[in-house]
Amino acid sequence: MAQTTVVQIGYVRDHRTGNFIASLVNPTIKSNLRRQEIVVLPGAFFRILPKIDRRSIASTVNVTLEQAADLGFIVSNYPITVEAIA
Numbered sequence: 001m002a003q004t005t006v007v008q009i010g011y012v013r014d015h016r017t018g019n020f021i022a023s024l025v026n027p028t029i030k031s032n033l034r035r036q037e038i039v040v041l042p043g044a045f046f047r048i049l050p051k052i053d054r055r056s057i058a059s060t061v062n063v064t065l066e067q068a069a070d071l072g073f074i075v076s077n078y079p080i081t082v083e084a085i086a
Helices: 042-048 065-071
Strands: 002-004 006-013 020-025 035-040 058-064 083-085
Touching: 006 065, 020 042, 035 042, 042 065, 058 065
Parallel strands: none
Antiparallel strands: 006 020, 006 058, 020 035
């Protein structure tokens, strides 16, 4: 069983462009800068998160810090909490 840090992101697909708008909230930061929002191209989104159904238009998903960084989030200041993934 491997251990890694897991964070939750929310995403929604923009109906005009087809791109995904993804957001990550860092609860330890006590300012307006605690939420990051990025735009991700669909090809990159599904390559990094292959378990997401391609018909999905909005949801939340748990991802590793590595996946969050690959999407484009800045995770260097995110608190380290370890959860087991089977």
